[in-house]
Amino acid sequence: AVSKGFKAARNRLRGKAEITPEVVDEALRDIRVALLEADVEFGVVKRFIASVREKATGEVVDTKVESKKGAMKVSPADHFVKICHDELEALMGPVDTSLTFKAKGPTGIMMVGLQGSGKTTTAGKLANKLLAEGKKPLLVAADIYRPAAVEQLKVLGQRLGVPVYHDPNARPPQMCKAAFEQARAQHRDVVILDTAGRLAIDEDMMRELEEIKAGTEPDNILLVADAMIGQDAVKTAAEFDRRLSIDGFILTKLDGDARGGAALSIKEVTGKPIKFLGMGENLDKLEEFRPEGLAGRILGFGDIVGLMQDFEKVVDEQKAQEDAEKILSGNFTLQDFVDQIRVVKKMGSLSELLEKFPLFGDLPEGVNIDDKELGRIEAMVDSMTPDERKNPSLFNDSRLNRVAKGSGRTKKDVQELLTRYNGMRTVMKQIGGNAGGLLSRLPGF
Ligand code: GDP
Numbered sequence: 001a002v003s004k005g006f007k008a009a010r011n012r013l014r015g016k017a018e019i020t021p022e023v024v025d026e027a028l029r030d031i032r033v034a035l036l037e038a039d040v041e042f043g044v045v046k047r048f049i050a051s052v053r054e055k056a057t058g059e060v061v062d063t064k065v066e067s068k069k070g071a072m073k074v075s076p077a078d079h080f081v082k083i084c085h086d087e088l089e090a091l092m093g094p095v096d097t098s099l100t101f102k103a104k105g106p107t108g109i110m111m112v113g114l115q116g117s118g119k120t121t122t123a124g125k126l127a128n129k130l131l132a133e134g135k136k137p138l139l140v141a142a143d144i145y146r147p148a149a150v151e152q153l154k155v156l157g158q159r160l161g162v163p164v165y166h167d168p169n170a171r172p173p174q175m176c177k178a179a180f181e182q183a184r185a186q187h188r189d190v191v192i193l194d195t196a197g198r199l200a201i202d203e204d205m206m207r208e209l210e211e212i213k214a215g216t217e218p219d220n221i222l223l224v225a226d227a228m229i230g231q232d233a234v235k236t237a238a239e240f241d242r243r244l245s246i247d248g249f250i251l252t253k254l255d256g257d258a259r260g261g262a263a264l265s266i267k268e269v270t271g272k273p274i275k276f277l278g279m280g281e282n283l284d285k286l287e288e289f290r291p292e293g294l295a296g297r298i299l300g301f302g303d304i305v306g307l308m309q310d311f312e313k314v315v316d317e318q319k320a321q322e323d324a325e326k327i328l329s330g331n332f333t334l335q336d337f338v339d340q341i342r343v344v345k346k347m348g349s350l351s352e353l354l355e356k357f358p359l360f361g362d363l364p365e366g367v368n369i370d371d372k373e374l375g376r377i378e379a380m381v382d383s384m385t386p387d388e389r390k391n392p393s394l395f396n397d398s399r400l401n402r403v404a405k406g407s408g409r410t411k412k413d414v415q416e417l418l419t420r421y422n423g424m425r426t427v428m429k430q431i432g433g434n435a436g437g438l439l440s441r442l443p444g445f
């Protein structure tokens with residue numbers, strides 16, 4: 001179950017004119033629970049709480065001064081939300097999703113991690129990504145302990161059209177070394193080593209990995225960690241880093257229920273950056289790490305702070321909340337629809353906006369509206385009378401024709417707009433009415 005800690009914390013602060021240390025402490029208790037439930041390691045939680053406490057208490061003065069000037073209408077509760085979020089982002093940064101490439105000769109990428117963490121899958125995903133960037137990867141099947149591991153990588157290679165190197169007569173360190181020779185001979189410019197893992201940290205495994213590292217001097221050693229194993233991932237990461245000095249890590253299986261707190265812990269404990277996130281079993285489900293999304297996920301809400309910031313850029317906060325409320329209740333007229341289109345146009349596309357909410361899942365066909373279409377819709381709604389905008393059921397043949405003519409569209413276009421508007425209203429009603437759904441997650445509702 002998704003923690004209510006963050007929301008509870010915010011509710012505690014609602015209506016409070018200023019953030020006193022006592023109020024902060026109460027709110028932080030809720031945050032602590034939320035973080036622990038999201039698998040953030042205890043020590044990391046403690047440091048996080050201490051840091052937010054200091055900042056939140058210090059912010060009281062600022063809020064008052066600004067409200068006196070009338071410059072900003074941010075409530076202490078909003079402020080607290082933002083501080084937590086920013087602090088979490090800061091803990092996960094600095095962002096460095098780059099890979100190191102050799103100027104000359106094949107670049108080495110060594111995948112390490114426990115068995116089942118997703119090394120082989122992620123090796124395939126990386127090969128896919130590199131292909132798209134115009135590179136010529138070579139995959140190396142160096143896990144000789146699991147019978148199916150070599151075959152698994154070969155299947156991935158075949159699907160991608162990427163060669164897979166394997167030598168059944170060689171030990172992994174020799175095989176990896178030979179793979180670089182092969183890469184040079186065949187003009188492959190990136191060598192991805194898929195190594196063997198064990199169920200737990202194991203001395204034989206570590207020695208083998210150290211030997212592979214010494215023999216191939218890979219430019220990137222990436223630790224692959226399963227988000228589902230939560231706090232255990234931290235100890236594992238620390239040990240891998242101690243022995244191999246990793247360059248960064250990849251957190252997999254974030255398409256599941258895991259809230260991703262392990263990422264925060266691994267980053268804090270090793271000091272190494274999060275490079276990518278695994279978002280599914282398919283080869284295209286690899287995302288570059290962005291702290292905003294993960295911070296929201298860990299705290300138990302969508303990318304809501306980012307959304308609020310986008311709104312703040314174009315409309316004042318009060319209006320943004322009213323608008324969001326209206327849209328999500330499904331009670332919006334065609335006029336509201338076009339007003340929203342104007343706002344949305346300034347914010348980026350509607351589909352992008354909706355993507356910020358991981359709760360929604362796949363959107364039904366017809367909800368995605370691109371920017372060009374927004375312009376056409378705007379023209380059609382502008383050609384309607386105020387009555388028609390309020391009450392689309394007024395539309396008959398002659399009205400449809402009039403609007404079509406006025407906007408330079410066809411009658412069919414206008415009919416489609418009305419269908420779409422009705423469909424969107426239904427969808428929004430569902431989203432807004434979803435039990436424990438969006439409205440209850442939006443700061444301020
Ligand atoms: P390895 O033992 O470290 O090489 O792990 P594998 O690459 O064989 O992955 C173990 C299992 O996790 C496989 O069933 C993969 O399909 C699955 N897997 C890997 N990455 C992801 C991911 O990002 N999301 C999901 N849902 N499954 C994943």
Ligand code: MG
Pocket residue numbers: 119120121143149194195
């Ligand atoms: Mg494997």
